[in-house]
Amino acid sequence: MVTKPKEDLQKAHRRRKNRESLLETLESIIVAFVLAFIFRAFVVEAFVIPTGSMGPTLYGRHAELECTDCGFQFSIGADESGRRGGPALSTPPVCPNCLRPQRVPPRVPLYSGDRILVLKFLYDFQEPRRWDVIVFRNPNDPAQNYIKRLVGLPGETVELVGGNVTINGVIARKTDAAQESLWMLVHDTRRRATRRGWKPRWQTLDGWEQHELGYVLAKAPPRDRTAWLAYAHRDLHDRPSNIVDYYAYNGGNRREETWLGDYVCTDVGLKTEVTAGGAESVCIIEMRAYKDRFRFELTAEGGKEPTQILLNDKVVAKAARPVLPVGRPVEVRVANVDHKLMLLVDGDRVANVTSADMTPEGDAAYEPKKLSGAERRRFHETHTDDPRAMAAEVRLGARGGPLSLEYLRLDRDVYYINERLRNGEPGHATEGNPFKVNGDEFFVCGDNSPKSFDSRLWLEKVDRPVVPRRNLVGKAFFVYWPAAGSRWHIPLPLLPDPTGWRLVH
Numbered sequence: 001m002v003t004k005p006k007e008d009l010q011k012a013h014r015r016r017k018n019r020e021s022l023l024e025t026l027e028s029i030i031v032a033f034v035l036a037f038i039f040r041a042f043v044v045e046a047f048v049i050p051t052g053s054m055g056p057t058l059y060g061r062h063a064e065l066e067c068t069d070c071g072f073q074f075s076i077g078a079d080e081s082g083r084r085g086g087p088a089l090s091t092p093p094v095c096p097n098c099l100r101p102q103r104v105p106p107r108v109p110l111y112s113g114d115r116i117l118v119l120k121f122l123y124d125f126q127e128p129r130r131w132d133v134i135v136f137r138n139p140n141d142p143a144q145n146y147i148k149r150l151v152g153l154p155g156e157t158v159e160l161v162g163g164n165v166t167i168n169g170v171i172a173r174k175t176d177a178a179q180e181s182l183w184m185l186v187h188d189t190r191r192r193a194t195r196r197g198w199k200p201r202w203q204t205l206d207g208w209e210q211h212e213l214g215y216v217l218a219k220a221p222p223r224d225r226t227a228w229l230a231y232a233h234r235d236l237h238d239r240p241s242n243i244v245d246y247y248a249y250n251g252g253n254r255r256e257e258t259w260l261g262d263y264v265c266t267d268v269g270l271k272t273e274v275t276a277g278g279a280e281s282v283c284i285i286e287m288r289a290y291k292d293r294f295r296f297e298l299t300a301e302g303g304k305e306p307t308q309i310l311l312n313d314k315v316v317a318k319a320a321r322p323v324l325p326v327g328r329p330v331e332v333r334v335a336n337v338d339h340k341l342m343l344l345v346d347g348d349r350v351a352n353v354t355s356a357d358m359t360p361e362g363d364a365a366y367e368p369k370k371l372s373g374a375e376r377r378r379f380h381e382t383h384t385d386d387p388r389a390m391a392a393e394v395r396l397g398a399r400g401g402p403l404s405l406e407y408l409r410l411d412r413d414v415y416y417i418n419e420r421l422r423n424g425e426p427g428h429a430t431e432g433n434p435f436k437v438n439g440d441e442f443f444v445c446g447d448n449s450p451k452s453f454d455s456r457l458w459l460e461k462v463d464r465p466v467v468p469r470r471n472l473v474g475k476a477f478f479v480y481w482p483a484a485g486s487r488w489h490i491p492l493p494l495l496p497d498p499t500g501w502r503l504v505h
């Protein structure tokens with residue numbers, strides 16, 4: 001009997017192993033290919049966003065700018081012809097954060113649009129939901145795929161009122177995920193302008209002091225007084241101004257240099273990191289929209305007062321316990337949006353709604369006070385220093401003890417514009433012209449309302465300005481190849497920028 005040396009046995013064993021693993025690898029590659037084909041055909045498909053109608057949620061062809069003063073980075077859409085040599089913008093855009101007019105360099109690089117994955121068969125199993133971002137064959141030209149946000153479902157009557165969507169006469173409130181996508185920057189303290197004459201947006205009154213990333217109140221004022229930090233919005237001439245529907249993505253405007261937007265926005269959200277200095281510290285955030293006043297009182301652990309939300313001086317929500325730990329920062333998000341009041345601490349709702357209606361998410365819902373046309377006009381025509389003359393007000397206060405605020409960011413909600421049709425008639429679903437969506441039809445709007453050709457405006461080649469069910473392609477769900485990935489100028493294979501991978505909401 002011949003026995004092989006031990007080493008040979010091991011070699012043979014290794015060879016067999018290698019062969020097996022090679023076969024396994026080949027098998028997995030084949031399976032991956034087959035799966036990929038099945039996926040492409042039936043489950044997901046990739047699309048590139050060509051235009052800016054969904055900006056800033058999804059970018060089309062665009063250029064990237066960095067403000068020459070505050071350093072804020074933002075994108076501007078390139079015109080659809082997409083020629084190199086610069087986006088076609090008739091006047092330069094201004095920085096959305098500090099309003100410094102920017103020059104677009106003549107040979108600014110253009111980046112292609114975001115690439116997204118679309119779930120194609122989801123809607124065979126579940127009904128499309130309001131606020132889904134959907135891909136569909138354009139009813140005006142079925143060879144083309146369009147992407148918009150779904151706002152009206154079969155059988156509903158849609159009307160756009162004051163920038164909001166109403167369904168059958170009742171306001172439609174956005175989901176948390178959609179809202180996060182639809183907040184648009186008004187001001188962020190992380191980027192500060194340094195030019196002479198620029199007025200800080202947050203006005204420090206009563207002992208607040210500016211520090212690198214925010215504001216500090218080292219010493220609370222005596223007795224029951226509140227020390228205030230008030231937001232003052234400004235226009236391009238540094239005059240006090242209302243917050244308007246400015247889209248830096250769309251660049252400047254043709255008509256006049258001071259233009260930033262046409263519509264006054266009163267739905268605003270504030271995000272900041274709050275650190276309570278002591279058990280008696282109370283952080284107060286006050287907002288006003290026209291004649292309605294909202295007050296968020298956040299108290300510190302160990303203090304005696306409750307954390308609560310007040311609507312026109314009445315408590316509408318209360319927390320079970322104080323929400324600010326002493327000496328440790330927490331992220332606070334408050335908002336008045338879609339006729340509801342939100343208060344989130346580190347991402348969670350902390351106050352239980354008491355007397356008011358509650359949204360499914362647990363926010364305090366309300367009906368705004370009625371305004372006459374004259375009252376509304378008065379709120380809209382102001383350049384005074386009196387904050388009460390403005391349509392919206394935001395201020396932050398502290399009492400009882402020290403408080404520090406970092407990363408203050410103010411956003412506005414999307415404002416759906418009542419556009420006119422090319423023949424001069426009011427667009428579909430505009431205020432005073434509610435639109436009835438029939439069975440198996442969907443009403444869609446783009447997030448970039450001033451630059452979106454959507455259900456509001458479709459007229460010429462279609463009988464009805466809607467997406468018929470048979471035109472649905474699927475739900476956009478993932479940006480797998482963010483537009484900024486082409487920043488590196490590598491022709492092929494292009495590398496995606498993983499920092500931009502994100503779900504579409």
Ligand SMILES: [Zn+2]
Nearest residue numbers: 067070095098
């Ligand atoms: Zn700037």
